[in-house]
Amino acid sequence: xxxxxxxxxxxxxxxxxxxxxxxxxxxxxxxxxxxxxxxxDLFPGEDTGRGFGEDVAEELRDLINxxxxxxPVERNDIRDAMRQFDxxxxxxxxxxxxxxxxxxxxELVMCANYTEGQDDWTLTNISFVSVASGETFTVDDFTVPDxxxxxLAAEHIFDVFDEYVEQLRFAAICQEYFGSQQWxxxxxxxxxxxxxxxxxxxxxxxxxxxxxxxxxxxxxxxxMLRVLDLNPxxxxxxxxxxxxxxEFGMKEESLRHYTAYxxxxxxxxAVRMRVAYDLATAGNAEGAMILIEEGVAxxxxxxxxxxxxxxxxxxxxxxxxxxxxEPTPEVERLYRRAIEAYxxxxxxxxxxxxxxxxxxxxxxxxxxxxxxxxxFAQRAVEVHPEEAALWSQLADALQRNDRLEEAIAxxxxxxxxxxxxxxxxxxxxxWLLEADEVDAAIGFxxxxxxxxEQPADIMAGLVFGKAYNxxxxxxxxxxxxxxxxxxKNEFEVSETMSSQLNFWHGWSLYNHGLALQxxxxxxxxxxxxxxxQQALQLFELGRAYAATVESIDLAEILGAAQTYVEIQDAIxxxxxxx
Numbered sequence: 153x154x155x156x157x158x159x160x161x162x163x164x165x166x167x168x169x170x171x172x173x174x175x176x177x178x179x180x181x182x183x184x185x186x187x188x189x190x191x192x193d194l195f196p197g198e199d200t201g202r203g204f205g206e207d208v209a210e211e212l213r214d215l216i217n218x219x220x221x222x223x224p225v226e227r228n229d230i231r232d233a234m235r236q237f238d239x240x241x242x243x244x245x246x247x248x249x250x251x252x253x254x255x256x257x258x259e260l261v262m263c264a265n266y267t268e269g270q271d272d273w274t275l276t277n278i279s280f281v282s283v284a285s286g287e288t289f290t291v292d293d294f295t296v297p298d299x300x301x302x303x304l305a306a307e308h309i310f311d312v313f314d315e316y317v318e319q320l321r322f323a324a325i326c327q328e329y330f331g332s333q334q335w336x337x338x339x340x341x342x343x344x345x346x347x348x349x350x351x352x353x354x355x356x357x358x359x360x361x362x363x364x365x366x367x368x369x370x371x372x373x374x375x376m377l378r379v380l381d382l383n384p385x386x387x388x389x390x391x392x393x394x395x396x397x398x399e400f401g402m403k404e405e406s407l408r409h410y411t412a413y414x415x416x417x418x419x420x421x422a423v424r425m426r427v428a429y430d431l432a433t434a435g436n437a438e439g440a441m442i443l444i445e446e447g448v449a450x451x452x453x454x455x456x457x458x459x460x461x462x463x464x465x466x467x468x469x470x471x472x473x474x475x476x477x478e479p480t481p482e483v484e485r486l487y488r489r490a491i492e493a494y495x496x497x498x499x500x501x502x503x504x505x506x507x508x509x510x511x512x513x514x515x516x517x518x519x520x521x522x523x524x525x526x527x528f529a530q531r532a533v534e535v536h537p538e539e540a541a542l543w544s545q546l547a548d549a550l551q552r553n554d555r556l557e558e559a560i561a562x563x564x565x566x567x568x569x570x571x572x573x574x575x576x577x578x579x580x581x582x583w584l585l586e587a588d589e590v591d592a593a594i595g596f597x598x599x600x601x602x603x604x605e606q607p608a609d610i611m612a613g614l615v616f617g618k619a620y621n622x623x624x625x626x627x628x629x630x631x632x633x634x635x636x637x638x639x640k641n642e643f644e645v646s647e648t649m650s651s652q653l654n655f656w657h658g659w660s661l662y663n664h665g666l667a668l669q670x671x672x673x674x675x676x677x678x679x680x681x682x683x684x685q686q687a688l689q690l691f692e693l694g695r696a697y698a699a700t701v702e703s704i705d706l707a708e709i710l711g712a713a714q715t716y717v718e719i720q721d722a723i724x725x726x727x728x729x730x
Contacts, residue, residue, distance in 0.1 A: 186223040189216055190258035192230055192249050193241070194275070197267035204273055204302055205266055211306030212262070221317060225258050246281070253283045264291075264309070273301045278309060280316075289316060319348035323355050330358040335365045353382045357389055369396055380409075387416055391427065398434030406431060407439040414443060421447055425460050437467035441489070455500050459509070462493030466512045469519075479520055487516040495528075498535070507532075507539045514545040518552060525549040533565075540570035551583050559583060571603075578605045585618055590635065594642055601643070612643040616653060624656060629664035636660060648696070655694025655704075662687040662713055669716065674723060681720035688713050 191213050194205030213224035233256050234241065239248060246263035253261045264278040278291035291312045296304040322345040329338035342359035345352055356379045364372030373396035379389040394409035410427050417423045424447045432440035441464035447457045469486035473479065479487070494513045498505045510532040517525030529546035536542055547562035560583070563576050581596035597611040616639055623632025636657040645653070661683050669680035691698070691710055698706040 186219075186221060187260065188225055188256075188258040189222050189260045189262060189280075190225040190230060190249065190253045190256065191216070191262045192244060192252075193227075194264045194266050195245060197265060200266065200268045204268065205264075207302035208264075208266070208275075208305045208309075211302055212309055215306055215310040216313070219314070219317065222260075225253075225256060229256060246277070246279070250281055250283055259283055262309075266305075269295070271298045272296060273298065273305065275305055275309075280313065315348065319345055319352075322348070323352060326355050326358050330362065333365070335362045338362045339366065351382060353379055353386065356382065357386065360389070360392070364392070364396070369399060372396055373400065384412070385416060387413055390416075391430070394427070395430050395434050398431055398436045398439070401435070403436045403439055406434065406436055407442065410439070410443060414446070419450065421451065421454055421457055425456065428460060428464065432464055432467060437464050437471055438486070440464040441468050441486075455497060458493045458496045458500075462490050462497060462509060462512065465490035465493060466516060469516065473519070484520055487520055491516050498531075503535050505535065507536050507542055510536070511541060511545050514542075514549060518549060523549075523553050526553060526555075538569050540566040540573040543569060544573065544576070547579070556583060556587055575600070575605050577603055578611065581611065582614055585614060590615075590618070594638065598642060608643045608645050609649040612639050612645045612649055612653070615639045615643075616656070620656065624660060627663070629660045629667070632660040633657065633664060651694050651697035653694075654690045655697045658687045658690030658694055659709075661690065662709070662716075665716065669720060672723060674727065677720040677723035681717065681724065684713055684717045684720060688717065 191209050193202065193209045196202055196205050210227065213227065216222050216224045230252070233239075233252055234244065237252065237255065239252065244252075246261070249261050249263055253259075259282065261281045261283060262279070263281065264275055266273055266275045272295050274293065274295045276293045278293070280289055291309055294305075294308060296308070322341050326338055326342040326345050329335075329341060338358055339362040342355045342362060345355040346359065349355070356375060360372050360375035360379060363375060373393060376389045376393040376396065379386050380393060383389075390409050390413035394406045394413060397403075397406035397409060410431055413427060414424055424443060428440035428443045431437075431443065441461060444457055444461045444464060447454070448461060451457065465486050469483050469490060472483045472486060476483065491513050494505070494509050497509060498513075510528075514525050514529045514532065517523075517528060526546070526549045529542065529549045532542045533539070533546055543562050543566035547559045547566065550556075550559035550562055560580055563580050566573055567576050577596045577600035581593045581600060584590075584593035584596060594615060597614060600606050601608045601611050615635060619632045619635035619639065622628065623635060636653055640650070640653050640657070665680040665683035665687060668683065669676050688710065691706065691713065695706060698704045698709075
């Protein structure tokens, strides 16, 4: 055979409907009807007689009539229709043939041109066209000798058509299994369909989805790209290519596919938001934001688009902030966009704006260190006064801007609205502790334990941290001793925490004793001796903790403390003499 089948941008899913419909019901089902194929006489070239074209068409009709699935429209029926619609045979071409086919209920039209050589015939522009969809498969140009040329030409065209009908059988089964989500069976039959027709858009798309569903996402993406090579306007392939590209971190490619998809549906906000959601879900929130911004540019009165814009911009800012200690200009741009969008939603929707959206705005302001967070949070609690989360955010904004008293009051409002809201008293206590208001802080930290917000060890640990940082590390031993004693008295802690507190309490007493004993007088000895003795007791109580810290040599510490006890005792016994 000296020609091949070429099928550009062919949608098998549609052609199957017209060419091999029974296979959709069952690959084994007996054909119940035959599809009508209109084969007008081939169109002669300039200075070429009509006889060859008439003969080839008639031969081809006879051959197709042998198929159980298809039947030709009789030549007389074609001519009757031409007379009815006043079409002269000199004016008949492929376009008019398609128009005529709709009037005589033909599903397919075959068209071809030919010219006469010295001793041969050349056939060109050979195609079978689906009347309903306009989809076409073509036969490459070829030449036959003059002798028996009409029969040879008809046989060649028929052979290609017959092969293609057989491939449609596999394509039909491929589509059947694809439609019922039997992915493995679909893949097997789609592969067979593609072997015979690599340009089958429908079979390739079904194969792409099948390999995706079977877990090979990379091959799914590769196959979707092959579908787009066949038809850059395949909406499903564009959408899946966008999603899969995003999954593999190919953000530019993903956005390009989704943008192309939306160019086919530019005015549909619902489609735009769905596509943007898919893009964000796959990890490209900024790409989703860009798509929604395009929608806002077309319709800035659509509150749903503004809502989506705020959410995607906020998420994109969070992603851009990862690994950054301070907001970059890009992060700030994204947060400002989120603030703008959500503020627009609040302006138009008022109380219909969700607390979560308002919280996002407050957090965006706080990430930027913008005190406007307070004003917005106050507006938010006016809109939703019974939302504890908003009072909590207002408290955070106030505290970060050194308005502690108001922050404490905002937390109290959150408690009133929702007594079970997490960590309210603990935050009050930690803020007051940070502000050196220790008495009030301990009261709230104890309340946090009573409310079940945090275990006693955690709250006691905050006070210990204050004692260690401001007392032990600053060698302010009396401050450390006072705060450690209070921690031990105010909180019922675990044995582990108690051991840690006792060790550092002992360490603080020991160092305080060192300072007191320095004059080596009887008075200094009497002052420091009980301190060293208490330190020894506390070191013993802190033994378990000391054993967990490699840098602590408890035996050496105990020996030194015992030595100082003996020295002070000797000074006292000598009556304070040199």
